[in-house]
Amino acid sequence: MxxxxxxxxxxxxxxxxxxxxxxxxxxxxxxxxxxxxxxxxxxxxxxxxxxxxxxxxxxxxxxxxxxxxxxxxxxxxxxxxxxxxxxxxxxxxxxxxxxxxxxxxxxxxxxxxxxxxxxxxxxxxxxxxxxxxxxxxxxxxxxxxxxxxxxxxPRPTMPMSQIINIFKSNGFSIQEMVALSGAHTIGFSHCKEFSTGIYNFSKVSQYDREYNPRFAQGLQQACKDFTMNPTLSVFNDIMTPNKFDNMYFQNLPKGLGLLKSDHGMYSDPRTRPLVELYAADQNKFFAAFAKAMEKLSxxxxxxxxxxxxxxxxxxxx
Missing domain, CATH: 1.10.520.10 (Peroxidase; domain 1)
Structure with a gap:
């Protein structure tokens, strides 16, 4: 370093x-x-x-x-x-x-x-x-x-190609983008940022099928009053919300990603191998995150x- x-x-x-x-x-x-x-x-x-x-x-x-x-x-x-x-x-x-x-x-x-x-x-x-x-x-x-x-x-509602392009225009690779996204292992997001994925998503499903069904139902319950209370929020990582670790990446294959951009991170073939790598090896995630943060800083x-x-x-x- x-x-x-x-x-x-x-x-x-x-x-x-x-x-x-x-x-x-x-x-x-x-x-x-x-x-x-x-x-x-x-x-x-x-x-x-x-x-x-x-x-x-x-x-x-x-x-x-x-x-x-x-x-x-x-x-x-x-x-x-x-x-x-x-x-x-x-x-x-x-x-x-x-x-x-x-x-x-x-x-x-x-x-x-x-x-x-x-x-x-x-x-x-x-x-x-x-x-x-x-x-x-x-x-x-x-x-x-x-x-x-x-x-x-990047906005959480953007398609992955657009998010990748934003990082590329600033000189950051896909690998660096995925590593930096691992910061979602802590913190929270407001319900309005993912509400379109959990309410009236389509004619055949109330929620986006990329969500784990029980997780989607839990989100619907947690956010049910978000139109009256826009401050309502949910942890980005529901498993270890206050610990910086690689749980964010472990959550994505299980349908426990909170935002549309999280789902895209796992479903896009350009980013999925990196999600799987960092989910399997926290040391590799930490090394990549540290290097990307040094560059960003x-x-x-x-x-x-x-x-x-x-x-x-x-x-x-």
Whole structure:
């Protein structure tokens, strides 16, 4: 992984290093660890929320914390694009808490983009997932616009070909896409994101036959009031919902995938062999996930004058 970090630095011409804050902010890692530990204990959904926030940030013009910027009367920011409206508040909150603590310890030194990248990694590790290297020295982006988001993030209702194309357009292989999708082993999805698959699916079936029948019936019961309560949600992995493992992949052949994109992951011949590989061997999944996350974490990062160190994560200076 260190070799990959060196190659990433060389290949992209980045001014990133593993020990970027060694002298300018020695308490950087300790402060983030303390912040995320406290937050995860009080709110166990923080890990999944932060990974999702990081993913939504990076695929839209790079890992530059543009997702954290709030809208103003003059600008509709990324976080207000419709696909981002369901991003959980826990992830925003944990970054803000870490930024506040770091501003007290090391004013005007640590970027929100670096905080988000490290918080996501540390939370993955905290809930049982693999450790991977995160190069540091990102600057925060100077632009955040909601109309930049459409088409850059996969939606759970998209066919697999469209999802593959989104990743390919960003330089990620099918193998890397499947590995990253394994993050669905933790977290939850709102009922509205899969309701079309469990209610009045067709003239011959109430639900999509790719669901395990008992699972589909359980989902119908859990989501029966979702039109009145849009916050109703279900765990992505019903077997080990709070543990980062390979159970997500084990669930798919059994019809226990929650989203249409999950079903597509198993039914598509391009992705099915990888699902089967990661279902059979957690170590191979962890290695592939770690490598893909290292690659994602340096995607289109801003350095030097391309960005800034924000005083507040929710506002460009």
């Amino acid at each position: 260190i070799l990959f970090g060196f190659l990433a630095t060389w290949a992209f011409g980045l001014m990133l290093t593993l020990d970027y804050y060694k002298h300018s902010c020695p308490t950087f890692e300790q402060t983030i660890q303390q912040t995320i530990t406290n937050k995860q204990i009080t709110s166990p959904s923080t890990a999944a929320a932060t990974i999702r926030l990081f993913f939504h940030d990076c695929l839209v013009d790079g890992c530059d914390a543009s997702i954290l910027v709030s809208s103003t009367p003059f600008n509709s920011a990324e976080r207000d694009a419709d696909i981002n409206l369901s991003l959980p508040g826990d992830a925003f909150d944990v970054v803000v808490r870490a930024k506040t603590a770091l501003e007290l310890a090391c004013p005007n030194t640590v970027s929100c983009a670096d905080i988000l990248a490290v918080a996501a990694r540390d939370l993955v590790t905290m809930v049982g997932g693999p450790y991977y290297n995160v190069l540091l020295g990102r600057k925060d982006g100077l632009v955040s616009k909601s109309n930049y988001v459409e088409g850059k993030l 340096v995607y289109k990062v801003k350095t030097g004058r391309q960005g800034e160190i924000r005083h507040r994560c929710d506002a460009i200076n």
